[in-house]
Amino acid sequence: MTEQELEAEVDRMLALEMEKRRAALRQEIRERVNREEFRKRMDRINARHPSEDAYTLEEQQARDAALAASREAMVEKLAKNDARYAEQEKAREQHRREYFAGKR
Numbered sequence: 001m002t003e004q005e006l007e008a009e010v011d012r013m014l015a016l017e018m019e020k021r022r023a024a025l026r027q028e029i030r031e032r033v034n035r036e037e038f039r040k041r042m043d044r045i046n047a048r049h050p051s052e053d054a055y056t057l058e059e060q061q062a063r064d065a066a067l068a069a070s071r072e073a074m075v076e077k078l079a080k081n082d083a084r085y086a087e088q089e090k091a092r093e094q095h096r097r098e099y100f101a102g103k104r
Contacts, residue, residue: 055063
């Protein structure tokens with residue numbers, strides 16, 4: 001093997017190695033970019049919503065008062081519904097008794 005043939009073989013092998021390394025670097029860069037884009041997307045998805053920020057003491061007290069008032073209104077409404085339903089059931093039962101009393 002002459003010196004020129006040796007140099008040609010070395011150049012050919014270096015070119016193959018460089019192409020392999022270039023392809024590996026391309027893949028590495030693609031993966032890094034994809035990871036960064038994924039991290040940015042997840043950071044945006046998992047970011048705190050402004051409504052989740054901590055309330056000041058006054059804001060929390062006002063919020064608690066509004067929730068308590070809402071709960072009282074709901075309990076009152078449910079009690080009225082229960083009373084109305086009980087009256088309707090009593091009327092239905094009375095009607096059934098009167099209706100079926102005549103059938104016997």
